[in-house]
Amino acid sequence: MADRIAELADQMTLDEKVSILSGEDFWSVPAVPRLGIGKLRVTDGPNGARGGGSLIGGVKSASFPVGIALGATWNVDLVKEIGAALADEVKSKGAHMLLAPTVNIHRSVTNGRNFECYSEDPILSGELAVAYIVGLQGQGIGATVKHFVGNESEIERTTISSEIDERSLREIYLIPFEWAVKKADTWGVMSSYNRLNGTFTSEHNWLLTSVLRQEWGYDGIVMSDWFGSHSTAETVNAGLDLEMPGPPRDRGQKLIDAVNSGAVSQDTLHERVINMLRLMERVGSLDDHSEWQERAHDRPEHSALIRRAGAEAAVLLKNNGALPLNGDGSIAVIGPNAKIAQIMGGGSAQLNAHYRISPWQGLVSALGEDRLRYAPGCTNHRFEPVLRGQFKVEYFANETLAGEPAHVASQDEAQAFWIGHIADGKVDPLHFSARLTGSYTPETSGTHRVGIYSAGFAKVFVDGKLIADAWTNWQKGRTFFEEGCDEVVGTVELQAGRAHEVVIEFATKAFATLGLAAFAAGIGKPLGDDAIAEAVRVARNADTAIVFIGRNGEWDTEGSDLPSIDLPGRQNELVAAIANANPNTIVVLQTGGPVEMPWIGSVAALIQAWYPGQEAGNAIADVLTGVAEPSGRLPQTFPVRWADNPAHSQDREVYPGVEGKVRYEEGIFVGYRHYDRLGMTPLFPFGFGLGYARFAVSDLTVDDTEFEAEGSVMVGLSVTNTSDRDGAAVVQLYVSDDIASDPRPAKELKAFRKVQLKAGESRQITMTLDARAFAFYRVQAKHWLVEDGRFTLRVGLSSVDLPLTATVERKTTLMLPV
Structure with missing residues (x-):
């Protein structure tokens, strides 16, 4: 070829x-x-x-x-x-x-x-x-x-x-x-x-x-x-x-x-x-000279894989015997993520999923609806909920909504992301305007919030009155990959059961880097104290309360960092209130990373479920009910507070950056390396995770016969499932350079192995460390260096649970090419 x-x-x-x-x-x-x-x-x-x-x-x-x-x-x-x-x-x-x-x-x-x-x-x-x-x-x-x-x-x-x-x-x-x-x-x-x-x-x-x-x-x-x-x-x-x-x-x-x-x-x-x-x-x-054809091929075997992977990703962070669920008692299902399936993050990774299974749906399938009672408690959205419904869309081949439309279409929601070929090619995708006309019928009367954000100029009219204006004083914000403005919100009084006319006007504007046009418009009614009070009532009258909280793809998204790691809205308040009402409170957290948890001491169990894909609710239900073992382990340290993170600094050039520069001042001390360096105890350490099954490691052996010549070491040990449940252990091997000429972390992960074991089963495993596992990089010399001296090997089940140790020693240095 x-x-x-x-x-x-x-x-x-x-x-x-x-x-x-x-x-x-x-x-x-x-x-x-x-x-x-x-x-x-x-x-x-x-x-x-x-x-x-x-x-x-x-x-x-x-x-x-x-x-x-x-x-x-x-x-x-x-x-x-x-x-x-x-x-x-x-x-x-x-x-x-x-x-x-x-x-x-x-x-x-x-x-x-x-x-x-x-x-x-x-x-x-x-x-x-x-x-x-x-x-x-x-x-x-x-x-x-x-x-x-x-x-x-x-x-x-x-x-x-x-x-x-x-x-x-x-x-x-x-x-x-x-x-x-x-x-x-x-x-x-x-x-x-x-x-x-x-x-x-x-x-x-x-x-x-x-x-x-x-x-x-x-x-x-x-x-x-x-x-x-x-x-x-x-x-x-x-x-x-x-x-x-x-x-x-x-x-x-x-x-x-x-x-x-x-x-x-x-x-x-x-x-x-x-x-x-x-x-x-x-x-x-x-x-390949075939005609381009896209198919929505919903494969059952992929759905099964997604469900299995979603369950395996779940990390059990706390469990005072509340999980897995057992018996036939009543369950309060509470929280903003209970009936909304949070399956993915935002940005270029998002897609139109075949379907979305919410935790509520997963629990209904697993336990039956008769045992469940629901209350939302509060919201956690960053933007007002996108308005769904049929919209007539008129496209204009100008940026002033002038003349007759060049194209007329329809869509079923008040958001759009226009790139490339749009409106059947009848308008320039970077120079056009559009008017969307539809309606909104609220379920309850009262003050509603109307929000709009756009990469372009946009306005929202309700019943002919301008309510939200992201056109007149448009300012660049943190939406649509930093090409859009922050959400502009107005309020309007709406009547339950009445179809209120909604008109959205949009026009393109000059872009900074990414050539796109986009907007999203939403209408929502705020939840107040009464919503938390109702959730508390539901929780108090149930045997178990499960609170589904976290973020969503509006927060965890490309193009915008988080303002903090506090849970959005009143979720902390909600969890504290539910835990006070019901001592058997389980929290299921869905985020793309750590959050601060002021309520952690008062809940009976905590699962980090991430964004596990379209089978989210089924995967979460599998873990809650014990059908699946929560064998996930943290790939990121969860700090007690945001300020503990290595990138947090009073010097804004370290983060988020100043005058076009962001300086990685912490150097190699990222993640757990940082917490080890400062002797700081995180909320949950790197590599940590509980399970329904329990494991022990023992009988560490080290073959260092090739260490002097090649820099390689073979490590063996026994892993035992000490429980009466099948499960999986994640064995982690860290290396420490005991006396180094350059600053080095206290330990670094260099090998790991996930081991599936039946109840009571024990297995011997081996892990190989090559020379790079012991080396650090010398910038001036432009090579990797394994120094002479002693190295400590630490083996266990998390970065802080390393009961097995051994040492190996070199008499000479070893230089490795890049």
Whole structure:
């Protein structure tokens, strides 16, 4: 095939070569019909395959557990299985490549995109990424590991410079990408939006050429994040193969001119083309001339996998005997997430799921509705609930709603995300206006809140009166990937049972970085003291109270960091009130990361359920009832308070950033390394999780015969299920450099193994540590170094539960290449 690729490249004209180095549209790279080269199509991931539709609506897709949930499984075999299943999903959408996995590190507990990433630890992240990629690419679908590198915050993410020293890059942030290249042979890498130490990653020669290609031997492609290219010759020369999306902004004729002027050499252009053709051959698009067809293929086997994975991701954080549920007593089902299925985070990872099972539905299926009583208690939404119903949409080929509509359509909700081809192509997607007309019939009378936020100008009229105005004084905010304004809210008196006319007017505006138009409008009636009082009454009259709280994809979303890790709204107050009314109170928490828990001492049990995909309610019910074992373990430390997190600082340049820079001052001391360094006790430590089954580790053995010569060590131990239930233990192996010449963490995770054991079963396992497990990076010398001296190996079931220890010792140093 190499000969064929070389021949095709030699036959291509300059125009044809340039054409495949940028997108044709939002989701595809153009074909070259003259040479029989097919079109390459990509789709967003990582927790599903959305296809070529909008972030809102579109062809339905399977929704899998989000990244942090997969991180909580600590199960490489399961993640590999999910990768293979996602390949089927990508094929259903007529695509060849999935824009996944996301492997950025949980530096801060407030990163809006933490839900999409695996862990605060690079080894856990790296090994899960490898499994995901191997599963996906084993079915012929290309992976695109992202975002390379330093995208650990969503604040000013398209322009900010992540200031990261090289040692921290090498030991923390680059590891998952390095593993993806060296261990999984990923076919795609996506550059991040941000700058790295002053230079956009999409034109960073050291990152894309020196490290990625020369040091790691990468032979796949590097594509930009969408609109993440900012130059022509600079990106091509640095190693960026593909500008996305299309039509091109920095390439096309600009690249032809750069080649003709000598700013980009023929050799460099040829290398980029070869990389693209090699990718097309690997994913099968080179000879794919089929018509693009997207199918909503709801596979029962994928639903079963999602349910199993969602349950395995659940982390039991506290249990005073309240779980699993037993007996036939009455259950109060309370909270804002009880009847609303929170299945995914927001941003480019969101999709139109085949269905959504709420916790209420899951419990009804498992226990029957007769045992259940419901009360919402409070709300937790960031924005007013999106208005659902039939809307007439009139599109105008101008930005003033003038004249006759160019196109008329309908939609069933008051939100839209317009990109690429819209209104049957009758308006310019970046220069148009629209009027939506519909109605809202409230269930109760009284004061209602009307909210609107938009990437563009927008107004909401109710019964002909302007209620919410995001047009007149529009200001950039934290919505729609930082292209939108914050929500503007007005109030209006509405009557129950009456259909009130709602009209929404929208017009595009100049964009900052991402070329899109979008809005969302909602109407809601606030819940007050009476709602909490009713929830308390329901809880007091039940044998057990289960409170479903947390956040949703409005909070945990791309394009916006969290303002804090407090639970939104009055949820803390709700939990405290319910726990006071019923001592048998169980909390089910759904978030994309840690929250502060002032009520933790008063509840009987706590489960962290994350966003587990479309089977959310069934998976949660399986864990609550004991049908499934909660074998998840925390992939991120939960601090007692936000201020304990390593990125929290009085110096705003450390976080969230100042004057275009965010400085990673903590260096290598991220996550549990930080808490160890300060001797600080977190609320729940990294790697922690209880279960219905119980486990013990014993009989540690160490084979260090190759340690002096090769730097490798074999570790063996026995794992025993000491309970009368089947279950799974996550065995964790940490390494400490007892006396190091450079500052090093007190311990670092270097290997782990998830072990399924039947009740009473015991099994011997082995884990291998290579030389890199003992090494740190020396920046000036440009190599990894294993020092002479003693290293301590610590083995156990969490980062603070490490009962087994042993030491190994070297007499000489060992230098390892990059």
